[in-house]
Amino acid sequence: MVFRGRPSKACQRCRARRLKCDYRPDSCTPCLRAAVVCHGYRDPQAIRIVDQTEDARCKALLKWKPARLTEASLSVSIDVQARMVFFAHYVSVGSRGWDFLIRWERGTEMVPRWLDASIDAVSLALLAHHHVSAPLLTLARQRYALALRVMKQALSFPPTARDSLIAASLLLDLFEKITHTDASVIQFWPSHVNGTLALIQKIGVEHFQDHYSLRIMSRFLTNYIISCVASAHVVSNDVLILRDHLERHLNLKDDPKWKISGLTMQYASFLSAVQTGRWSLQDGMTRAQDLDQALLAISRDMPPEWQPDRRILRYPLPHVYGQEMDFYRDRHATQAWNVLRQVRIQLNEYLLDSYETLNAIHGGNQLAASEVALRNIAALSLEVYASVPQYASYACRPRCSQGQADGTDLSVVPQKGCNKVHTPSELLDCYTLLFPMYIAARSKAATVDQRQWASSMFRYISDHFGIRNALLLAQLLDQNSDISPWCIYAMLGGYGFAA
Incomplete structure (x- = not known):
């Protein structure tokens, strides 16, 4: 209740007209002058109770002015944002191929200057690629130059810094793969990994014994083999020694x-020999057939848990070619299978070209052998297409995979035509499909229908997942461009994005 003051004892007429009542016993003077009946005076002790709740609320609201709140937020530097993106994609959530960096991320060990500068450079390069930002790329190159200077100084440090030096060297190689995606740079791909190999030789392979050191060596070996295949270089004997060391310690x-x-190392040697003309045509064909049979034997001896689960759909889906799709236990199994398939496709294409050359030179009939190679390519291509829906079509993902993805904190904003947030792991799932799909769709056994389906899938992946390089592949496929597959691999960023 609101106290409105003591009630007046004036008569009713004086109160209504706000006249000064003189309280005379019979009638007040204002009533006498007006010649009206005075109805008497009120008891001043009477208590008047009025519910003023709503009136008081309205008056209070009229007087209230909303407070102007200033935005309270902490600005995060671009370096910190870039590091968060890098560790999400490569270390903790996405590929985890660089998980040996986790000990420096968690602060269990002090990060050396050369490693810190290398992480900054590659993180900014990755962020610049995601946002197509020239200023960010310029900043990344400045950090790269700084990292090179610090690395040069660090080479005089004692062997206790060996892990961080090798990791920094690999990160600088990763920077090159992310920022230099021109087809012309493919011949220079081994430059950084050769420098890393020289550093390993200087330290000594026998010094790499613990878990993190062996993981770093595994990362180096993967990058080195891919670089040799892409640039058609023979694998060094020193790398074979390192491989034996890893095989023993990691079983x-x-x-x-x-x-x-x-x-794959043998395939790199094969490509080098073919490119340099070291073998005759017959020798090259024999080596290609032997390597193809060895890969076929591995595919037949795969353990049950690595075998894909084939599903035949009762009705067609746009993201499933021929209503056949395969489910794998994880991305790593899918990637291993597709590496095997794309190498076999290229080996059989080499055999097809060789059979045509033999026919032209000697006039022999190699039709039966050509048909075998063509059937191999067609079958392998269909297997590649069947591996796509599990990762590229969200509707086809296993329930557990969907749940894990939805529960992941680190994610990527939805892209055009997409109502779902994608995690770094899901983006990597799709990125690893691009090169095998392109190899299959541009092969000699590819039909017009298969090319159209692959092109539409590339465009879908570009729109839905925001992977710009998928659109580049669609355009190259539509133009029927005759570009070396490994030049295309370099244009995709190689293992810079599909680690």
Whole structure:
């Protein structure tokens, strides 16, 4: 209740007209002058109670002015943002191929200056690629130059810094792959990994014994083999020694991916010999057939948990070619299978070209052998297409995969035509499909229908997942461009994005 003051004892007429009542016993003077009946005076002790709640509320609201709140937020530097993106994509959530950096991320060890500068450079380069930002790329190149200077000084440090030096060297190589995606740079790909190899030789392979050191060596070996294949260079004997060291300490002899990487090294030597003309045509064909059979043997000996689960759909889906799709246990198994397939496709294409050359030179009939190679390419291409829906089509993802993705904090904003937030891991799933799809769609066994489907999938991945390089592949496929597959691999950023 609101106190409105003591009630007046004046008569009713004086109160209504706000006249001065003189309280005379019979009638007040204002009433006498007006010649009206005075109805008497009120008891001043009477208590008048009025519910003023609503009136008081309205008056208070009229007087209230909203307070102007200033935005309270902490600005995060671009370097910190870039590092968050890098660690999300490469260390903790996405590929985890660089998980050996986790000990420096968590602060369990002090980050050396050369490693810190290298992480800054590659993080900014990755952010510049995501946002297509020239200023960010310029800043990344400045940090790269700083990292090179610091690395040069660090080479005089004692062997206790060996892990961080090798990791920094690999990061600088990663920077090159992210920022230099021109097809012309493919011949210079091994430059950084050769420098890393020289550093490993200087330190000594025997000094790399603990878990993190061996993980760093595994990362180096993967990058080195891919660089040799892409640039058609022979694998160094020193790398073979390093590979034996890793096989013993990590017990990798029976690992399917390890077996495939061993044959991939042979494929690098094969490409080098073919490019330099070191072998005759017959020798090259024999080596290609032997390597193809070795890869086929690995595919037949894959353990059950690595085998894909084939599904036949009862009705067509736009993201499933031929209503057949395969489910794999994870991206790593899918990637291993597709590496095997794309190498076999290229080997069989080499055999097809060789058969045509033999027919032209000797006039022999190699039709039966050509048909076998063509059937191999067609079958391998269909297997590549069947691996796409599990990752590129959200509707086809296993329920557990969807739940894990939805519950992940680090994510990427939805892209055009997409109502779902994608995690770094899901983006990497799709990125690893691009090169095998392109190899299959541009092969000699690809039909017009397959090319159109692959082109539409590239455009869908570009729009839905925001992977710009997928659109580049769609355009190259539509133009029927005759570009070396490994030049295309360099244009995609190589292992810079599909680590």
